[in-house]
Amino acid sequence: MPWSSEQKEKSREKILDSAIDLFSRRGFDNVAIGDLMQAAGMTHGGFYAHFGSKSELYREAVTLAARKSAVAKLSAETLSAEERLSKLLAGYLDISHVQQANPPCPLAFLATDIANRDGDVRTAYTQVFRRLVALIGRQLPNENGSRRETALALSAMMIGGVAVARALNDDRSVEQLLDACRKTGVQMIENSADTKKPRP
Amino acid sequence: MPWSSEQKEKSREKILDSAIDLFSRRGFDNVAIGDLMQAAGMTHGGFYAHFGSKSELYREAVTLAARKSAVAKLSAETLSAEERLSKLLAGYLDISHVQQANPPCPLAFLATDIANRDGDVRTAYTQVFRRLVALIGRQLPNENGSRRETALALSAMMIGGVAVARALNDDRSVEQLLDACRKTGVQMIENSADTKKPRP
DNA sequence: GTCTATAGAAAGATAGAC
DNA sequence: GTCTATCTTTCTATAGAC
Numbered sequence: 001m002p003w004s005s006e007q008k009e010k011s012r013e014k015i016l017d018s019a020i021d022l023f024s025r026r027g028f029d030n031v032a033i034g035d036l037m038q039a040a041g042m043t044h045g046g047f048y049a050h051f052g053s054k055s056e057l058y059r060e061a062v063t064l065a066a067r068k069s070a071v072a073k074l075s076a077e078t079l080s081a082e083e084r085l086s087k088l089l090a091g092y093l094d095i096s097h098v099q100q101a102n103p104p105c106p107l108a109f110l111a112t113d114i115a116n117r118d119g120d121v122r123t124a125y126t127q128v129f130r131r132l133v134a135l136i137g138r139q140l141p142n143e144n145g146s147r148r149e150t151a152l153a154l155s156a157m158m159i160g161g162v163a164v165a166r167a168l169n170d171d172r173s174v175e176q177l178l179d180a181c182r183k184t185g186v187q188m189i190e191n192s193a194d195t196k197k198p199r200p
Numbered sequence: 201m202p203w204s205s206e207q208k209e210k211s212r213e214k215i216l217d218s219a220i221d222l223f224s225r226r227g228f229d230n231v232a233i234g235d236l237m238q239a240a241g242m243t244h245g246g247f248y249a250h251f252g253s254k255s256e257l258y259r260e261a262v263t264l265a266a267r268k269s270a271v272a273k274l275s276a277e278t279l280s281a282e283e284r285l286s287k288l289l290a291g292y293l294d295i296s297h298v299q300q301a302n303p304p305c306p307l308a309f310l311a312t313d314i315a316n317r318d319g320d321v322r323t324a325y326t327q328v329f330r331r332l333v334a335l336i337g338r339q340l341p342n343e344n345g346s347r348r349e350t351a352l353a354l355s356a357m358m359i360g361g362v363a364v365a366r367a368l369n370d371d372r373s374v375e376q377l378l379d380a381c382r383k384t385g386v387q388m389i390e391n392s393a394d395t396k397k398p399r400p
Numbered sequence: 401g402t403c404t405a406t407a408g409a410a411a412g413a414t415a416g417a418c
Numbered sequence: 419g420t421c422t423a424t425c426t427t428t429c430t431a432t433a434g435a436c
Contacts, residue, residue, distance in 0.1 A: 008419065042419090043420070043421060043422075045420065046419060046420045
């Protein structure tokens with residue numbers, strides 16, 4: 001790649017990184033192109049050399065955020081299924097994730113924000129969600145046919161837990177919520193291992 | 201109440217109803233005062249005779265939405281604990297709720313939207329969340345000490361399920377997600393009834 | 401209390417210099 | 419490719435007539 005193109009690619013990545021951070025933190029509407037570009041070390045005029053519109057950037061940012069999130073990193077590590085699930089639960093439902101210390105999961109940080117838009121961003125979100133469900137499903141024990149069901153419900157609880165925690169105004173409630181979701185998540189995984197039979 | 205004040209109260213309620221509907225549908229930033237007032241049958245100039253600012257209306261709308269939601273209505277009906285829980289799960293995680301056919305639950309529709317703001321709106325959201333958790337907790341069997349834990353996790357799953365469903369672009373995925381959350385919710389309630397003992 | 405009109409600010413997108 | 423400057427639209431909030 002020639003030097004000029006290499007520089008362009010670097011700028012583009014900087015914009016995307018700023019976008020992931022700022023969109024997650026404030027939502028689509030509360031981030032101006034000027035904010036994004038300033039965070040990327042440029043001025044607002046240069047934006048359109050990289051992206052056709054703010055919405056287009058949003059779509060790309062959602063997809064990239066998923067690839068950069070702690071969840072994705074976990075999928076690369078060599079771990080047993082149990083370990084991976086347990087790390088996923090603990091890491092996702094952690095206060096540091098809620099406070100966006102780690103690269104955030106767009107599913108939780110942008111859920112209702114994306115519901116308010118149309119078109120490509122929602123398709124991107126849907127793909128990211130499907131991937132999370134599939135990842136969780138693969139780690140679950142497969143003694144019965146409810147793996148996908150458990151994976152879906154577990155995903156909803158994790159995403160909901162973090163999304164709600166971010167909206168709450170009270171630190172104690174946040175900790176209790178995260179803790180409850182972690183513990184219940186473990187139980188859901190254990191129950192998924194049992195074959196389904198009527199209770200004694 | 202004199203007639204004039206009575207009329208004012210009626211207008212105020214119309215604005216609040218429009219606010220609940222439109223904020224839930226589009227989020228805070230994508231609703232203009234003009235939209236709200238038009239939906240309420242007035243023009244934008246009259247808004248400030250009723251509310252000091254758009255944010256103030258948002259706070260009031262969140263609280264009122266909780267009181268008007270299907271969840272609140274359920275708490276008034278005379279039902280057994282099991283029936284109430286089962287109706288709550290089924291009604292909340294229903295496609296008609298996701299599509300906002302019923303009065304929507306602000307916890308699910310506004311979660312990340314509210315996380316992006318500060319101050320009073322988040323306090324209102326926190327209160328509404330606490331009330332949902334308390335309502336669910338009261339219906340759960342109390343054989344062990346995990347009622348609050350289950351109530352928190354169940355709330356997170358319900359809210360997350362609806363919030364994610366709203367963002368998804370694919371009807372089949374939405375139905376599967378809602379179905380999985382309903383079924384898993386029932387299991388969580390059943391497990392909560394068991395005393396906690398090591399599995400055989 | 402509700403209307404029309406408007407002030408004032410912000411933001412998305414474009415133009416043109418370098 | 420990035421800059422500054424600007425066009426244009428949109429929106430919150432206010433002013434003043436009725």
